[in-house]
Amino acid sequence: MVPRPEGPQPRPHALPQTTEDDIDAVDEQLLALLQANGRASYAELARQVGLSAPAVHERVGKLETAGVITGYTAVVDPSAVGLGVTALVGIIDSDEVDDVGMLEAMSALPQVQDCWRTAGTEGYVLKVRVTDIPALEDTINALNRVRGVSRTRTTVVLSTKWEGRHGRTE
Incomplete structure (x- = not known):
């Protein structure tokens, strides 16, 4: 097996940009x-x-x-590392929304694993992983204190049937 670096490595002689x-x-x-x-x-x-x-x-x-492959990662079972609760948290922006400040504040919370900018009532949807429900409550409280967040809407995940499309064909 050929070892792979953490992410794409720059090439000394750049190749032409790959397009779709x-x-x-x-x-x-x-x-x-x-x-x-x-x-x-x-x-x-x-x-x-x-x-x-x-x-x-x-x-x-x-x-x-070309940036088509952006990195290689290990997929870790969250419950094996003590993160037994997963939730999707929708962020409803206030009139004073500061996207840069909000993104910095949300990314500073290690419980936030993924962040999507969305259309509709919620400006962002976050995937949050925590140890237990009190930790989820603390995370939601921290998110609600972020400048630009009007309120949150949380959906607790009961079970995960699959994440990503690893090994699946569409």
Whole structure:
């Protein structure tokens, strides 16, 4: 297995920017395989797409350089690290909304794992992971104190059937 760096690495000689039109069926297959298993070796990827390992290495490098592949991560079971409660928290903006300040304040809370800017009543939706319900209450209280937050609306997740599309075909 070829070790992979944390994220895309700059190349000494920049390759042309990849556009959506430049991504062919083999690149799409490589992306699907890497999403299912980011630790797959170039040899394993090559076997599955019918190319040589050096050709796959070059293609993956181009996808990284172009920003199509933005990094490689480990998927961790939240309950295994003591985060037994997941909630989706909608942020309803006040008239004094300061997107930059709000984003800084929300990103400073380690309980906030994901943040989406949304259309509709809620300006943002956050995925929050905490140890228990009192910790969720503390997090919601902290979010409600952020300048620009009028109020929040929280949905507690009862169970997770799947997250992401790791290993799934659409």
